Amino acid sequence: MVAYTTAPCDLEMGPEERTVVLIEKKSATGWMWKVSVALLVAALCFAGVLLFAWYWNGKPEILIHSGQTEALTKNDHTEKTDPHSTLRRISSKAKAAIHLEGSYDEDEGLKDQVEWKNGQGQAFAQGGFRLVDNKIVIPQTGLYFVYSQASFRVSCSDGDEEGAGRHLTPLSHTISRFSESMGTDVSLMSAVRSACQNTAHEDSYSDGRGWYNTIYLGAVFQLNRGDRLETETNQLSELETDEGKTFFGVFAL
Structure with a gap:
C-alpha cells in the first residue's frame, strides 16, 4: 500500500512559485503482509511434501492387486495358526x-x-x-x-x-x-x-x-x-x- 505526502516549502513564495514535491511512503503494514504470505506458502509446500512421503511409505498395499492382498492375508493367517510354519519363518530369519x-x-x-x-x-x-x-x-x-x-x-x-x-x-x-x-x-x-x-x-x-x-x-x-x-x-x-x-x-x- 503506497501513500503520498507533500514536502514543506517556503510560505513566502507566491502560488505560482511554489513547487509541490510528492514523496512516496512505503507502508509497514504492506511489507509485513507480504512476508506473512510468503511464510504461509512455504509452510503449505512443506506440509505437502510430508503428506506425499507418508502416503507412499505408509500405504504400500495400494500397489498390490486385490487378489494378491487376499492371498497374502490367508497365508499370514495360516502361518499364525501353524506352529510348524511359525518355526520355519523364525528360523529362516x-x-x-x-x-x-x-x-x-x-x-x-x-x-x-x-x-x-x-x-x-x-x-x-x-x-x-x-x-x-x-x-x-x-x-x-x-x-x-x-x-x-x-x-x-x-x-x-x-x-x-x-x-x-x-x-x-x-x-x-x-x-x-x-x-x-x-x-x-x-x-x-x-x-x-x-x-x-x-x-x-x-x-x-x-x-x-x-x-x-x-x-x-x-x-x-x-x-x-x-x-x-x-x-x-x-x-x-x-x-x-x-x-x-x-x-x-x-x-x-
Whole structure:
C-alpha cells in the first residue's frame, strides 16, 4: 500500500512559485503482509511434501492387486495358526539355522532311526550348519533353540474280536547331544506318550483307522562348536513322515 505526502516549502513564495514535491511512503503494514504470505506458502509446500512421503511409505498395499492382498492375508493367517510354519519363518530369519524333514522306510536307508533329509520340502541349512551321519553339527559356540516333532499313527485294533489287539503302546522321542568336552551322549530333551488308551471313544479304536499323536520338543541350550545333535525314536513303523509332520531343527539366537 503506497501513500503520498507533500514536502514543506517556503510560505513566502507566491502560488505560482511554489513547487509541490510528492514523496512516496512505503507502508509497514504492506511489507509485513507480504512476508506473512510468503511464510504461509512455504509452510503449505512443506506440509505437502510430508503428506506425499507418508502416503507412499505408509500405504504400500495400494500397489498390490486385490487378489494378491487376499492371498497374502490367508497365508499370514495360516502361518499364525501353524506352529510348524511359525518355526520355519523364525528360523529362516536367523543368521544360522537348519530345518530337516524326517522320513523312514523299513526297506531303505536307516533301520533304527528317523532319516533326516536336507533340501527337500521345507528343509534348508544356512550359516554353517551341516548334516553329517544323520546328525546336526553346531557351527559356533552360543545359544541355540533346538526343536523336533515326531508324529505317529498307531493301529489299535488288528483282530476280528472286539478289542483284539488293543494295548498300551508307549511312544518316545528324544534329542541327544554329543560334545567332545563330555565325551558321551547326553539327553537334552525327551518325551513319552501312551497310545491306544481306553477312553469314552472306544469305537474309534475298533474300526482299524488308528490312533494319532504328536510329540513335540523345544528349548534353548548353550552349545559348543562341533557339538552333534541327533534323535532317537521308537515305534518307527508307526511314524508319519508326510511333509510338515516330522521334523528336526536348530537356529541361533
